[in-house]
Each structure stands twice: as C-alpha cells, then as structure tokens.
Amino acid sequence: MKNFIYIPILLLITVFTESNIKIVEAKTKNNEILITSSFTGEKLISSKEFVRSVNRTCEDDDTCTLSKIKKSYYQQFRDLNNDEITISKLKNNIELKLKKEETQNEFLITIELISYKNNKKVDSIICYEYKNDPNDSLAVEKLYYIEDYNLWTLYFIYDLESTTTGSWIKYKINPETGKFELANRYGSTI
Numbered sequence: 001m002k003n004f005i006y007i008p009i010l011l012l013i014t015v016f017t018e019s020n021i022k023i024v025e026a027k028t029k030n031n032e033i034l035i036t037s038s039f040t041g042e043k044l045i046s047s048k049e050f051v052r053s054v055n056r057t058c059e060d061d062d063t064c065t066l067s068k069i070k071k072s073y074y075q076q077f078r079d080l081n082n083d084e085i086t087i088s089k090l091k092n093n094i095e096l097k098l099k100k101e102e103t104q105n106e107f108l109i110t111i112e113l114i115s116y117k118n119n120k121k122v123d124s125i126i127c128y129e130y131k132n133d134p135n136d137s138l139a140v141e142k143l144y145y146i147e148d149y150n151l152w153t154l155y156f157i158y159d160l161e162s163t164t165t166g167s168w169i170k171y172k173i174n175p176e177t178g179k180f181e182l183a184n185r186y187g188s189t190i
Contacts, residue, residue, distance in 0.1 A: 117178035
C-alpha cells in the first residue's frame with residue numbers, strides 16, 4: 001500500500017522538476033545531440049575578487065581558487081559542431097548566438113559570441129578560446145560569462161608550476177544597437 005502512495009508523489013516531483021528546466025540543444029560534429037542547461041559561461045569570472053584570488057592562491061594546487069570552477073569548458077566545446085547556438089534573446093530584438101570557428105589545429109578551440117539585432121548580425125567577439133602547444137608547457141584558456149546585457153571574459157595561463165590570470169574584461173551589450181562596448185578592464189593583456 002505504501003508503494004501506491006509513493007508513485008503519485010514521485011510522478012508529481014518528476015513533472016514539476018521537468019517543467020522548470022531550460023534546455024538548449026546543440027549537436028556535435030557526429031550529429032549527436034548535446035543537451036545542457038546553459039551556455040552562459042562561468043559566473044565566478046564576473047567577480048574581480050575571484051580573479052585576484054587566482055593569482056594569489058594558484059601556485060599550489062591544494063589551495064588554488066580555480067578549483068571552484070567545476071565545469072570543463074574545453075570538454076563542452078571540443079566536440080561541438082559549427083552550427084550557431086542561440087543562447088539568449090534579449091529585449092529590443094537582440095539575440096546572442098555561439099559559433100565554433102573551424103580549425104585544423106586540434107590544440108585550438110575558438111568560440112565566437114555573435115550579436116544579432118532584428119535578425120541581422122551586428123557584432124561578434126571571441127568569448128571562449130583554448131590554445132595548447134604540445135611542444136610547450138604552457139596553455140591559455142579564455143572563459144566567459146553572460147548575464148543580461150553584460151559579458152565578462154578572463155584569460156587563464158596554465159603552466160607546469162602555476163596558474164595565473166591575464167586580462168579580465170567586462171563588456172556591456174548596447175540595448176539599442178546590440179554592439180559589445182568595453183565597460184571595464186583589469187589585469188595585463190595577452
């Protein structure tokens with residue numbers, strides 16, 4: 001009898017949970033469906049304090065603030081095909097899409113954020129990038145975070161000894177034009 005009571009409760013929980021999940025569908029090179037709840041990026045990089053803490057703590061892997069980033073963006077984008085993925089529809093007919101750039105270099109991934117206004121491309125910026133030279137002990141990764149009309153980007157430099165940050169940049173997306181405008185910059189450029 002108890003099992004009959006649990007079944008309706010589980011069914012209600014499942015229906016409620018499924019109705020609150022936003023799903024973005026993208027396909028890999030092999031036309032496999034990749035489903036994820038978000039392509040908005042890494043929220044931690046929107047904080048200057050997080051950026052400063054990486055440079056203070058990442059000489060030792062045990063205490064590195066970078067361990068707070070739980071998602072592998074390299075894995076997320078590695079097998080993605082080159083189709084545009086709509087990630088946000090803002091007011092004033094502004095739409096943001098991601099597109100992986102084609103390359104023959106297996107050690108390079110570049111993701112472009114494209115802004116459309118009234119279905120017309122108005123601006124683009126590289127929001128994610130991963131470069132690794134197998135002949136060098138250095139890798140560079142650029143992460144991003146998008147929230148409403150704001151975009152943050154941050155470069156990480158990985159070597160055998162430590163991880164440091166490069167330039168942290170905040171952009172505003174102009175709600176009238178859809179163009180990316182520099183709002184703030186911190187750190188050295190790469």
